[in-house]
Amino acid sequence: MSEYAQLEPHQFRLLCREAKHTSHTSGACEEYAQANLIVLPQEYADDFINLCLRNPVPCPLLCKTPVGNPFTIDNPEYIKEGFDLRTDFPSYNVYENGELKFTKTDVKNEWSSNHIGFLIGCSHSFEHELCENGLIPRHLALGRGVPVYKTTKNLDPAGVFTDCTYVVSMRPYRPEDVPRVREITSKFKKTHGEPIDWGYEGAERLGITDLNRPDFGGQPVIHDDEIPVFWGCGVTPQLVVMQQKNKIRGQVISHTTGAMLVLDITSEQIKRLE
Amino acid sequence: MSEYAQLEPHQFRLLCREAKHTSHTSGACEEYAQANLIVLPQEYADDFINLCLRNPVPCPLLCKTPVGNPFTIDNPEYIKEGFDLRTDFPSYNVYENGELKFTKTDVKNEWSSNHIGFLIGCSHSFEHELCENGLIPRHLALGRGVPVYKTTKNLDPAGVFTDCTYVVSMRPYRPEDVPRVREITSKFKKTHGEPIDWGYEGAERLGITDLNRPDFGGQPVIHDDEIPVFWGCGVTPQLVVMQQKNKIRGQVISHTTGAMLVLDITSEQIKRLE
Numbered sequence: 001m002s003e004y005a006q007l008e009p010h011q012f013r014l015l016c017r018e019a020k021h022t023s024h025t026s027g028a029c030e031e032y033a034q035a036n037l038i039v040l041p042q043e044y045a046d047d048f049i050n051l052c053l054r055n056p057v058p059c060p061l062l063c064k065t066p067v068g069n070p071f072t073i074d075n076p077e078y079i080k081e082g083f084d085l086r087t088d089f090p091s092y093n094v095y096e097n098g099e100l101k102f103t104k105t106d107v108k109n110e111w112s113s114n115h116i117g118f119l120i121g122c123s124h125s126f127e128h129e130l131c132e133n134g135l136i137p138r139h140l141a142l143g144r145g146v147p148v149y150k151t152t153k154n155l156d157p158a159g160v161f162t163d164c165t166y167v168v169s170m171r172p173y174r175p176e177d178v179p180r181v182r183e184i185t186s187k188f189k190k191t192h193g194e195p196i197d198w199g200y201e202g203a204e205r206l207g208i209t210d211l212n213r214p215d216f217g218g219q220p221v222i223h224d225d226e227i228p229v230f231w232g233c234g235v236t237p238q239l240v241v242m243q244q245k246n247k248i249r250g251q252v253i254s255h256t257t258g259a260m261l262v263l264d265i266t267s268e269q270i271k272r273l274e
Numbered sequence: 275m276s277e278y279a280q281l282e283p284h285q286f287r288l289l290c291r292e293a294k295h296t297s298h299t300s301g302a303c304e305e306y307a308q309a310n311l312i313v314l315p316q317e318y319a320d321d322f323i324n325l326c327l328r329n330p331v332p333c334p335l336l337c338k339t340p341v342g343n344p345f346t347i348d349n350p351e352y353i354k355e356g357f358d359l360r361t362d363f364p365s366y367n368v369y370e371n372g373e374l375k376f377t378k379t380d381v382k383n384e385w386s387s388n389h390i391g392f393l394i395g396c397s398h399s400f401e402h403e404l405c406e407n408g409l410i411p412r413h414l415a416l417g418r419g420v421p422v423y424k425t426t427k428n429l430d431p432a433g434v435f436t437d438c439t440y441v442v443s444m445r446p447y448r449p450e451d452v453p454r455v456r457e458i459t460s461k462f463k464k465t466h467g468e469p470i471d472w473g474y475e476g477a478e479r480l481g482i483t484d485l486n487r488p489d490f491g492g493q494p495v496i497h498d499d500e501i502p503v504f505w506g507c508g509v510t511p512q513l514v515v516m517q518q519k520n521k522i523r524g525q526v527i528s529h530t531t532g533a534m535l536v537l538d539i540t541s542e543q544i545k546r547l548e
Contacts, residue, residue: 050460053548054331054467057430153428154479156331156470156506159460186324186433193328196430205428232430274327 002027002143009262010080013088019105022090024145024218024258026124033125033191033270034260035062035078036234037089038241039107039117039253042067047159048118051240055155058166058232060121060190068113078119080264085119086111090259093238095252098245107253114250120234121191122260123169125267129184130171137171144218145258146171148235152207153196155240160247164240168196168206169217169233172226175199181229190273198229206230216257276301276417283536284354287362293379296364298419298492298532300398307399307465307544308534309336309352310508311363312515313381313391313527316341321433322392325514329429332440332506334395334464342387352393354538359393360385364533367512369526372519381527388524394508395465396534397443399541403458404445411445418492419532420445422509426481427470429514434521438514442470442480443491443507446500449473455503464547472503480504490531 004012004021009029015021025034040048045064052061063075070085087106094101094110104110111117123146127137139146146169155164173181178198186194197206211220211228216235222228238254255261263270278286278295283303289295299308314322319338326335337349344359361380368375368384378384385391397420401411413420420443429438447455452472460468471480485494485502490509496502512528529535537544 050463050467053463056330057328154471156467158468159456182433189324189327193324193430194432197428 002030004028005030009264010082012262013083016090017084017087022105022259025090025260025262026127026145026258027140029262030128031266031268033263033265033267034122035263036120036122036237036260037085037117037253037255038120038237039111039115041114041248041250042116044160044248045116047161051155051158051161051164052118052120054158057192057196058155058236059234060192062119062121062190064119065117067116070111070117073119078263078265085117085261089255089261091256093254093256095241095254098242098248100242103256110251110253115253118237119261120237121270122234123192123231124260125191125270126185126188128267129271130181133180133184135173135177135181135184138221139171139218142218142221146217147214147220148217148233148257149206149208150215150239155236160244161240164243166196166206167233167235167239168230170211170214170220170228170230172220172222173229174226178227178229185231187271190270192232192234195229195231199227202230203228276304278302279304283538284356286536287357290364291358291361296379296533299364299534299536300401300419300532301414303536304402305540305542307537307539307541308396309537310394310396310511310534311359311391311527311529312394312511313385313389315388315522315524316390318434318522319390321435325429325432325435325438326394328432331466331470332429332510333508334466336393336395336464338393339391341390344385344391347393352537352539359391359535363529363535365530367528367530369515369528372516372522374516377530384525384527389527392511393535394511395544396508397466397505398534399465399544400459400462402541403545404455407454407458409447409451409455409458412495413445413492416492416495420491421488421494422491422507422531423480423482424489424513429510434518435514438510438517440470440480441507441509441513442504444485444488444494444502444504446494446496447503448500452501452503459505461545464544466506466508469503469505473501476504477502
């Protein structure tokens, strides 16, 4: 289990702000929900919001900031005042023209007066309830990040965001446990909900050719009596941005895979949101 | 154009109720929005609502009835009192065990005290605005129903509803008109919004092998300087039900393809709904 399992969210965010924790957040503040980040120049905000509304499973939009203001969000139930979205994630990716330019532990210099930040739901939020039901995700038992894969499944396009594909996280389970895993996670509608596919046939449908080589996150371990189970993943917006290449002008900022913002809303509370 | 283009919705619904109009509704009451229907035994309602929430592009849920009551919906802005969902569509399909059993002009005997009806947004709703912008859908010019195709694109599953695939409607446009077609229809978020794909490569991505053989609706005519443009289609829930085969017990009712309920909300009004 994470050494940060019992910390309060604001304590953990302070560690991130001071760059004392700079890697993945699986198991951190275990009763609290977590969020993905994407920060876009404001001219792409409407198309991005529409993309999220059209594709709520991989892109469950929780809330957004005003233009140029990383200290405020439009739905205060997720996180209390006093945060700074430029520093409170463990680390950040900065993209230009769809290419990763650098990775940093804060983006104070990059978050401009023209940027809007979006918080996206994260599947870490349902892992605590899986654990409580004896369905401990393998990567938590191994102390790794969750394995994350690109797929060939297309998002429904929105404005500038075309030719986008789902990114999925994977947790292995025995086939007889899949119905219970589906039921538990289906309640978390704001954090990807139930799996989008499962089984080795599911991997094939999603265009995942080699399960042993995830595109992001930790190395998977799947036992012989288990099958892979795939959830929509909040890394999707990052891939979407990379896939737009030269269509998006200006810098785009995201969190790094698995290194999330810990929110002040508990998993139990976020489960109740539609 | 439809001979019913200028009728008031309640007048047109009366024609349907009296079985004087029993076929497609393209162009009927041209300024008003239209809706698809699916009627399920109540035990499948929660899973179906979740399916719609997870897949809002092919399944934009507008409103639902109470159990066993086809005269009331939970959002009165769509249609005024005095309707009867058992009679006010031109015609209905009745399914058992995922198989079409019969087609009728009313379902007074089939809509039981255990049934819940769901109204789903319909792409007919944005056709008037396309016409007003000189982008007349071909099937309207030809006086036919819109061509509708099954695809291989998977919906994200929800509960009992697994292994479901998108159904799409198709309208041909010149490539240079696609950006304007996307922009106009993108505003109609409750009636499928912008296209999900376009072009002959898009048809291939969607697994449509023969454009000349639509699975439902009218025969297409695509000119040499045009490409097919595909929208999510409210026939999807019908296909979803057929795809569940023996998993759904009891009778399921739907409208027949292209033969919609004309609502009392105008296309201009439905365009403003998120």
